[in-house]
Amino acid sequence: MTNSNPSLVKIQGVSKAFRRGSEEIHVLDRLDLEVQQGEFLALMGPSGSGKSTLLNLIGGLDRAGTGSVEIGGERIDQLSDRALAAWRARHVGFVFQFYNLMAVLSAERNVELPLLLTHLSKKERMQHVEVALKVVGLAHRTHHFPRQLSGGEQQRVGIARAIVTDPTLLLCDEPTGDLDRKSGDEILGLLQTLNREQGKTIVMVTHDPHASARASRIVYLDKGQLSTQPPA
Amino acid sequence: MKFLGLVWSNLKRKKLRTALTVLSILVAFLLFGFLCAIKEAFTAGVTLAGVDRLVVRHKVSLIQSLPASYEQRIAGMPGIAAVAGQSWFGGIYQDPKNFFASIPVDPEKFLDMFPEYSLPAEQKQAWLKTRNGAIVGKTTLDRFKWKIGDHVPLTSPIWGEPQGQSHWDFEIVGSFTGMKKGTDTTSLIFRYDYFDEAKTRNKGEIGWFTVRIQNPDQAAEIARKIDEEFANSPYETKAEPEGAFAAGFAQQIGDIGKIVIAVLSAVFFTILLVAGNTMAQAVRERTEEIGVLKAMGFTNELVLVLVLLESCVLAAVGGFAGLGLAWLATLGGSPAPAMLPIFYIPTRSLITGAGIVLALGVIAGALPAFTAMRLRIAEALRRNA
Numbered sequence: 001m002t003n004s005n006p007s008l009v010k011i012q013g014v015s016k017a018f019r020r021g022s023e024e025i026h027v028l029d030r031l032d033l034e035v036q037q038g039e040f041l042a043l044m045g046p047s048g049s050g051k052s053t054l055l056n057l058i059g060g061l062d063r064a065g066t067g068s069v070e071i072g073g074e075r076i077d078q079l080s081d082r083a084l085a086a087w088r089a090r091h092v093g094f095v096f097q098f099y100n101l102m103a104v105l106s107a108e109r110n111v112e113l114p115l116l117l118t119h120l121s122k123k124e125r126m127q128h129v130e131v132a133l134k135v136v137g138l139a140h141r142t143h144h145f146p147r148q149l150s151g152g153e154q155q156r157v158g159i160a161r162a163i164v165t166d167p168t169l170l171l172c173d174e175p176t177g178d179l180d181r182k183s184g185d186e187i188l189g190l191l192q193t194l195n196r197e198q199g200k201t202i203v204m205v206t207h208d209p210h211a212s213a214r215a216s217r218i219v220y221l222d223k224g225q226l227s228t229q230p231p232a
Numbered sequence: 233m234k235f236l237g238l239v240w241s242n243l244k245r246k247k248l249r250t251a252l253t254v255l256s257i258l259v260a261f262l263l264f265g266f267l268c269a270i271k272e273a274f275t276a277g278v279t280l281a282g283v284d285r286l287v288v289r290h291k292v293s294l295i296q297s298l299p300a301s302y303e304q305r306i307a308g309m310p311g312i313a314a315v316a317g318q319s320w321f322g323g324i325y326q327d328p329k330n331f332f333a334s335i336p337v338d339p340e341k342f343l344d345m346f347p348e349y350s351l352p353a354e355q356k357q358a359w360l361k362t363r364n365g366a367i368v369g370k371t372t373l374d375r376f377k378w379k380i381g382d383h384v385p386l387t388s389p390i391w392g393e394p395q396g397q398s399h400w401d402f403e404i405v406g407s408f409t410g411m412k413k414g415t416d417t418t419s420l421i422f423r424y425d426y427f428d429e430a431k432t433r434n435k436g437e438i439g440w441f442t443v444r445i446q447n448p449d450q451a452a453e454i455a456r457k458i459d460e461e462f463a464n465s466p467y468e469t470k471a472e473p474e475g476a477f478a479a480g481f482a483q484q485i486g487d488i489g490k491i492v493i494a495v496l497s498a499v500f501f502t503i504l505l506v507a508g509n510t511m512a513q514a515v516r517e518r519t520e521e522i523g524v525l526k527a528m529g530f531t532n533e534l535v536l537v538l539v540l541l542e543s544c545v546l547a548a549v550g551g552f553a554g555l556g557l558a559w560l561a562t563l564g565g566s567p568a569p570a571m572l573p574i575f576y577i578p579t580r581s582l583i584t585g586a587g588i589v590l591a592l593g594v595i596a597g598a599l600p601a602f603t604a605m606r607l608r609i610a611e612a613l614r615r616n617a
Contacts, residue, residue, distance in 0.1 A: 062610040089529020144381040
């Protein structure tokens with residue numbers, strides 16, 4: 001680890017198990033992870049290795065069985081559901097593989113969604129939306145609906161939605177998994193820009209070595225444990 | 233308010249389904265409005281009945297008449313403030329379908345007994361001067377486009393026609409309106425002296441008496457005393473509060489209130505299932521989106537409120553449109569003035585309707601909203617993957 005920035009994400013001794021019928025599957029096993037402020041971390045591993053589960057724990061979407069999850073010095077595993085929701089609204093932006101835009105809302109109204117949880121006026125919200133869509137290069141498509149946009153454009157709207165509240169942490173779950181190579185490259189370039197120019201800390205789950213190559217660090221998850229080396 | 237746009241957009245997601253559900257709700261509340269108006273038509277007499285008024289009729293039935301002399305005897309009893317006799321004339325204008333209540337009365341006693349009827353003073357004077365004069369409620373006056381000064385020929389299947397004449401001739405000398413909403417303004421009221429002189433049988437008899445008592449608290453006791461007064465005579469009486477008399481009149485058709493409630497219960501139960509199913513489907517289809525909203529920071533409680541709001545908006549659009557249409561339709565008056573002389577939706581029914589609209593929204597949305605609230609984010613997002 002060469003980055004000298006303070007840790008933004010600090011996970012210690014985290015375990016997570018799921019029940020499948022009578023069987024208990026240990027997805028994460030006393031796992032430790034630190035992500036520095038401003039880092040772009042790629043999280044790789046085979047299917048079912050628990051990458052998304054780990055991402056969900058970092059983002060406060062799920063709760064660990066044991067261990068602690070500390071983000072920006074705050075133990076989010078100890079927050080109530082309501083406090084955790086408020087924390088997510090302030091500190092985290094999510095980018096999903098299938099974009100998860102609301103089909104009935106235009107691009108700008110999709111991006112506006114997280115701002116509905118703030119005290120900003122309609123005018124202020126629209127100003128933020130305009131900036132976010134400009135950052136992702138979609139200022140000219142504000143009134144288009146998801147069905148009128150290409151996959152790459154939809155993912156850009158998804159990224160605009162993730163950054164519109166100016167969160168510290170961006171969590172991306174296979175952000176290029178549903179895109180062709182060209183569009184995927186554009187999205188990865190955009191994430192790199194956000195990381196380098198705006199200092200966003202990014203944790204990206206991916207299967208794709210081409211995508212992970214854009215990250216500043218790669219970790220591999222296999223059999224519930226993290227490693228800096230790909231599994232054999 | 234800022235979430236209303238989101239709610240509205242969600243309702244537009246499946247336009248046909250939303251439109252059909254709204255239409256179902258609209259029809260249900262249109263029916264609610266009409267049934268309330270019909271119920272009012274049958275029960276308005278009960279609602280508007282004076283608490284200080286009794287009705288004295290023949291003990292056997294309303295069809296049997298009473299001697300006119302009873303008026304003096306009743307008036308002389310303790311606790312009685314005034315007595316006014318009325319009879320059922322059953323007049324028909326030109327065609328049997330042109331039926332409306334027509335009642336012979338003593339003008340001054342009648343107007344004194346029923347202050348809810350408003351008649352201009354000069355028209356009252358004209359009535360007192362004109363032996364065959366009649367005053368007509370505004371509804372019927374407008375219905376037949378009559379005007380003051382017109383002569384109206386009526387026939388009566390009950391009383392026949394005056395000797396040597398083919399019809400009863402009435403000169404319209406006035407038109408009355410109601411001081412209270414719901415007052416029946418479909419009747420034609422004419423003079424008893426003209427009626428009694430011209431009729432060929434049952435002279436000196438009256439259909440029933442309306443009695444005003446000095447103290448409403450003594451209504452039951454006075455009614456009993458009146459009946460005792462005429463007990464064991466050829467014309468025994470049944471005295472009862474005017475409200476009970478009106479209710480008994482309405483009961484001849486059935487318990488309208490219970491019929492209306494039974495019909496509406498079935499309708500609203502069905503609509504509840506329709507709206508509930510729409511909301512359940514809407515939430516099920518949006519599992520991932522709800523997961524995404526929660527990931528953004530929408531709390532479980534906010535998601536619950538949003539789904540309930542959506543359900544309430546759905547119910548409100550259909551419900552208020554239905555109530556509004558019913559209200560507009562009843563503004564035009566009764567579709568069957570002979571059967572339903574009073575036809576309007578009372579304000580209390582509109583308020584009840586509004587309450588049912590909101591209840592429908594909350595109940596139909598409750599289960600889907602609760603499901604959405606409990607949805608775990610990771611699970612919702614996994615469904616998409």
